[in-house]
Amino acid sequence: MLEKKDFPTLKETLYQEKLDNGLSVFLLPKDSLNKTFATFTTNYGSVDDHFVPLKGEEAVKVPDGIAHFLEHKMFEDEEGDVFQTFGERGAQANAFTTFTRTAYLFSSTEQVIKNVHTLLDFVQHPYFTEDSVEKEKGIIEQEIRMYKDNADFQILFGLLSEMYQKHPVATDIAGTEESIQEITKDDLYTCYNTFYHPVNMTLFIVGPFDPEKMIEEIRNNQAEKSFDPPEEIERIFPDEPAEPKSQEKQTEMSVSTPKCLMGFKDKNPNRQGEELLRYELSIQLALDAMFGPGSEAYEEMYEEGLIDDSFSVDFTAEKTFAFSLIGGDSKDPEELVARIEKVLSSFRNNEISDELFQRVRKKRIGTFLKQLNSPEFIATQFTRYEENGMDLFDVVPTLEDLTHTDVNKALNEHFEPTQQSVHYIKPKVKVDA
């Protein structure tokens, strides 16, 4: 049964259904759009590298970068390249792999129903050959090399490998030039069969369509396919210590301006549902209050030329890990780190005032509305929230319910000096031969 849920304040109506084979479907009709945007997401990403395969007994450890490799290979079948099938209808298709998810998506302004079928069909039809796997290695090697030159990417993964002692979140999503060489066609099938079962997947579609007609098409599409009976997926994560592996590291790269990135590793990464939503929003508000463009610290550091527009903050939370990030380009990164530490310590002692809290909360509500303009944001974020037991459309009511006490509590819990790591990137000093 297609369930209808109204969000009157946001003027949105969401339809949802769990199909017989376990697939979760969410439909958000929006007549004001020209385009339809759809994501078909598996709850499987780069951190899921150790698991018991479907119908298997023993746990296996797969090569780094395999989830991303699999994503690349899904676009090919017996008849060729599925980009082509979308392209013939003027649609754009794409995919991305994160730590915990692999999403396949398309956007199109015509022949939408056909594109929905194609999306479901190609993701539910694995086809790997030894030749095509070998050929893909060359392409992915280039992609990995491109990231090697990207200082923002390097500073993040360098920091994560300081923060996490054992957890695979510290591993590059695409793997390494060496690790991808180990990937075989059989490995790909093992991962595919385990993680691409409908019960582990979510389809989200937003656009100008009739939800009843749309769900009928999706039901029919799925009824024609058969799947193994679902099993609970057993994922194995190492026992990650609460503390970071190291607290400081420096890398030299071809950059013109030094960079620094500070991270705080959360000691309790197992929050889910409403608890996670409240905590995540609290940390985001705290970060904005302390370091956002409207903060005293930001203004001072900007005026002194210690930071520029690249300075930013972020918080990431998924089932087995959570961390915050603070940093950017700076002519004097050590001084910047010292200042950030000073601000954090002052807020831990003196708290965020109610007035400041009210201000950053207002800002967060307006920002959320702005984000809802984007179908891409809604589809990808809704899926992320859903997988962590949260509801994207609860963000505003939850914000309205938070107090500055919640925010100060989260601040003191998360930003502890013992949980801190810093990664510096410095310009390579040229040595004349």
Add this chain to the structure above:
Amino acid sequence: MIKEKTEHVKGFHVHLLPSDAFKTNTFVLQIKAPLEKETVAARALLANVLKSATEQFPSRKDIRAHLDELYGATFGIEVTKKGEHHVMAIRVEVANERYLKADVPLAEKALAFLVEVIFNPFLTEAGSFDERVINTEKQALKQRITSIKDDKTRYANVRLLEEMCKNEPFGLHPYGSIEAIDQLTADDLKEAYNKLLSEDQFDLYAVGVMTEEDVLAALPERKVNINESTTQSKNNLPEEVSTHEETEDIQQSKLHLGFRTPVRFSDAEFAAMQICNGLFGGFPHSKLFVNVREKESLAYYAASRYESHKGLVLALAGIDPKEYDKTRSIMVEQLEALVNGDFSEEELQQTIRMQKNQLLEQSDTSRGLIELSYHAVVSGVERNIADWIQQLEQVTKQDVIDCAAKVRLDTVYFLHGEEA
């Protein structure tokens, strides 16, 4: 489809794009002047100075506090080049109060703020821009120019244009040069500001649910001596190809090819040229992507972009430095293939559909709607979305061949690692 209403009042061109598709209201003031070596740095710095202090909100912090009060309104000023025009865009986007519990006239306040930024900047008692603000923003702008070098693809693109258009305004970066920025004084900024107020063309876009009366009432009367020329830049086809190489400590080399085309946005063949570029390198099914990336595995990315106001096609690939000669030949061959008509009717129709799709998707965002509409201001030629789509649909194989035959390789730029 959204119906645009344009009016010429109080020294502004006001473009109203009524829509309830968004949860925000957006205002963008586009300020257009010719792109010139003498003024580019001053206008770029001016944009940053205007962004940092106004009479009512004399510091960045005051501005931020005000924007936060407006439910985190987004505010920014960008300078870009559109053809050989230097465009300063002041943008304010604010939540639509109908989605909030609070009842505050956010759109009205947001527009008032935009007007304040451009007409009431923070000035000292002597009537000049504040030295402290100028110095801070000089540092920030120079930093932004320096950091272009850290994004190698972007850097290679900037360098290609500098070499290719070294005797044309289009070779200028919209931020100006570090040397020019260093030399700017408070007087230079005041002069640039006064000139902007009296001579530049102001186009104000309002996307959302505001009424015409409300928008017009918020605008001050502007005394102008407007320079509304849409001077077409020169675009001489090259006589020979010039090649430039540069070494950087990088893993992946960047090969960028600059071509010229006589067909521009204002020309009747524009749609055909757009499809021609689409077949060459605009999409995943394009010749460059298929032949450089898929067939030969030479690159992770290979694509091309059409600068329609200037008449350039810029093709780029990220490659292994050993593959320079091979990739360069394959890239050039893809254009020759188009000239020879070596593409199917299916590929042509697919490209047309992709291009249409892109256009429709662009008009799903307020930024996209404004961009699309502003093409008319830059080129002097009106092409609404419906006409544009119709023109795309009418492009034939022969049109594409004719366009491809007019495209000439001008400059090759190669950024590679130490050992190449």
